[in-house]
Structure formats: structure tokens, C-alpha cells
Amino acid sequence: MRILFMGTPEFAVPSLDTLRKKHNIIGIFTKVDKPNTRGKKVKYTPVKEYALENNIPIYQPNSLKTEDTFNLIKELNPDLIVVVAYGKIIPNNIIEFPKFGIINVHSSLLPKFRGAAPINAAIIAGEKESGVTIMDIAEELDAGDIILKGTTPIYEEDTFLTLHDRLKIIGAEKLDEAVDQIEAGTAKREVQKHEEATFVKPYKKIDCLIDWNKTKEEIFNFVRGMNPFPTAYTHHNEKVLKVYGVEKLDKIYENGENGEIVDSIKGKGFVVKVNNGSVILTEIKPENKKSISGKDSINGNLFKIGEVLK
Known part of the structure; x- marks a missing residue:
């Protein structure tokens, strides 16, 4: 399957690595490079670093809403787009373009903790369990139909980092399962219980x-x-x-x-x-x-x- 991958931080790297071993990654979209705060030296995103090491074409559009970006996606012609912590809202014309749609790996058990900081929020809320959700992307934030979930306990000794590192592996494993099901035509969807949704804004x-x-x-x-x-x-x-x-x-x-x-x-x-x-x-x-x-x-x-x- 021809997959266009969209992601930015370390959380996305295991998912990209898992997909690359079985599918044709035709390119990655990642956020624009930014200088670090001290030496003003430009620092690549972890996803870009991985792409460079593995000779995957890299694209870093400032916006997904421009005609040029949409034309690029049409030229790449992916069967499926996979989004893992990309950090940008996906417009509807891109959502509707690929043959098999566009799916996302979200680091919470949806509909709980939609939004930007679900791992932090789950621990702060005193949750006893967390996980990842593989879902279709919809226009509304983190509101798409659920394909698969993976769960893990939250232990007393967990911090954001330890839970993050566990979830990024679970996310890659469940993404692999979901893509196989999508390709085979056996993937089932479950509509979220939107009335139970909770939201997390980025922490200031x-x-x-x-x-x-x-x-x-x-x-x-x-x-x-x-x-x-x-x-x-x-x-x-x-x-x-x-x-x-x-x-x-x-x-x-x-x-x-x-x-x-x-x-x-x-x-x-x-x-x-x-x-x-x-x-x-x-x-x-x-x-x-x-x-x-x-x-x-x-x-x-x-x-x-x-x-x-x-």
C-alpha cells in the first residue's frame, strides 16, 4: 500500500518505522524546522531525522489549506494517509482524497481526552488506565469513528514520559493491525459516544x-x-x-x-x-x-x- 505519513515528534517514530517495514512510504509531511532556543541552530523533527536516515521523501508545508499542498498530495496519490501527532488540522479536501481515507493514532481512549495533551491529562486526572485509539479523521477534532484501541494501566510510578514511551509502542502495534485490516477490507468502525467526550487544551x-x-x-x-x-x-x-x-x-x-x-x-x-x-x-x-x-x-x-x- 502507498502511504503518506504525517507526523512530527518522537511519539510518531515507532509508527512510521512499523509501517515502513511492510508498506511503501511515499513521503512524510512534518512540521517546519525551527531553531532551538539557545544557539539558534536549526533542529530537525524526530520524524524528519528518521526520514533522512531511511531515504524517505520529506515535505514541510507551512499550511495544509493551500492549493499547492493539495496539488502535491494529488501528485503523490497515496492509497492511505496516516497521521500521528502531526500538530496540524487536516482540511476536508485532503480527508476525502485517498482511496482508503485518512487515519490517526491518538494517545487516549477516545472519547476521553480529545485534543493536544491527552497523556498529561490522563495522569493528572488520576485515571487508572490509558491507551491509544486508531480512528478515521473527521473535520471535528478527534471525533472520527474508532477502528481499534490498545490499553495499558497507569501505574503509581508512571510519569508523562514513561506512559508516553509505552503508548508510542502500543500505538505502532495497533496501527499495524488497523492498516492490515483496512487493506484487507475487514476493518470495522465504531461511532464515538460524543456526549462523553472530554477535551484537553495545550498547557500554557x-x-x-x-x-x-x-x-x-x-x-x-x-x-x-x-x-x-x-x-x-x-x-x-x-x-x-x-x-x-x-x-x-x-x-x-x-x-x-x-x-x-x-x-x-x-x-x-x-x-x-x-x-x-x-x-x-x-x-x-x-x-x-x-x-x-x-x-x-x-x-x-x-x-x-x-x-x-x-
Whole structure:
């Protein structure tokens, strides 16, 4: 089958690799190269890096809505278009063009968590299960018919990164199954229960700020759901303090306010009072410094009892 692949980040690479082993990848669409923030050196997307290594034609249109882009797709004439974390809305004329349509690998169990950050959102919401959905692309965001799903538990020790890395493999496996079914004419579709849909917008910086008035469970899920990206943070002495790990603590401290450093536990870290107990700061990164463990924060006298994280 002649497949045009659209994708950008690392999450998409296993899917592309799986398809390349069995099908003719006639080209990849990926986002335009951007300079990195430090040296202004242009950094290729992971999908582009893979395409270069495997001699796959690369296209990086600024927009999918132009006549030139549509003419290019008509010239390539794919049997199927596969989209995995491309980061662009697909217009209807492209959706309707390929013989076998256009399908997407979405990193949630739809209709839950439609939108841009479903992996983060599932952990932050305290979900016990996540997965991927292979679906037809429709004009409405993540609302197409479901072809296949793959599931995985969300473990207490999971972070965004560990769940992301598991889901990208599950996504590739289920995509392989779905494409085989589509080619054989055996693929079945299931209409989503649209009334059960939930949506996730891209996280802005302000959305990553820890609310110490929440419960220890909510803060624990929030921090790990943001680890390592886009990263939960708080303020200490008017400077940004990134928080990569916390541990739930049942102990309730009667004195002090939520967000206050109320104790330290040898070998673990400083303790912060929260709504229904407390949490231990087990991995943090002070502004303009390296990430350190909770144990090292005690050894370095990073906090004083009574200081309040804002």
C-alpha cells in the first residue's frame, strides 16, 4: 500500500518505522524546522531525522489549506494517509482524497481526552488506565469513528514520559493491525459516544503552577503528569522552582498554611503542607541550577522551616 505519513515528534517514530517495514512510504509531511532556543541552530523533527536516515521523501508545508499542498498530495496519490501527532488540522479536501481515507493514532481512549495533551491529562486526572485509539479523521477534532484501541494501566510510578514511551509502542502495534485490516477490507468502525467526550487544551505556563491548596493525591498526580514536560513549578523566594517529583505523606501538620515548608525527613526531602496532609519534595530544580534530589536539598539547606511556596 502507498502511504503518506504525517507526523512530527518522537511519539510518531515507532509508527512510521512499523509501517515502513511492510508498506511503501511515499513521503512524510512534518512540521517546519525551527531553531532551538539557545544557539539558534536549526533542529530537525524526530520524524524528519528518521526520514533522512531511511531515504524517505520529506515535505514541510507551512499550511495544509493551500492549493499547492493539495496539488502535491494529488501528485503523490497515496492509497492511505496516516497521521500521528502531526500538530496540524487536516482540511476536508485532503480527508476525502485517498482511496482508503485518512487515519490517526491518538494517545487516549477516545472519547476521553480529545485534543493536544491527552497523556498529561490522563495522569493528572488520576485515571487508572490509558491507551491509544486508531480512528478515521473527521473535520471535528478527534471525533472520527474508532477502528481499534490498545490499553495499558497507569501505574503509581508512571510519569508523562514513561506512559508516553509505552503508548508510542502500543500505538505502532495497533496501527499495524488497523492498516492490515483496512487493506484487507475487514476493518470495522465504531461511532464515538460524543456526549462523553472530554477535551484537553495545550498547557500554557500558568497551567503548570502547583496549587498547594489541593489534596496530596491531586498534587502527586499533577507533578508526575507534568514530568518532564511541560514541568510543574512553584515559587520560592520569588524565583521559579521546578518540581519533578513528590511523595504523598499521610501526616497532617496542624500548624502552618498550605504550601508551607513544615518539616524535613532525613534521606528524603522537605515536607510541604497541603489540603489533606502533606507531600515530600523528592526531586526539584531551583532557577538556573541543576535538578537535585530531596535528600540533596536538605544537605544544601535549600529551604527553612516556615517558608511558604507560592
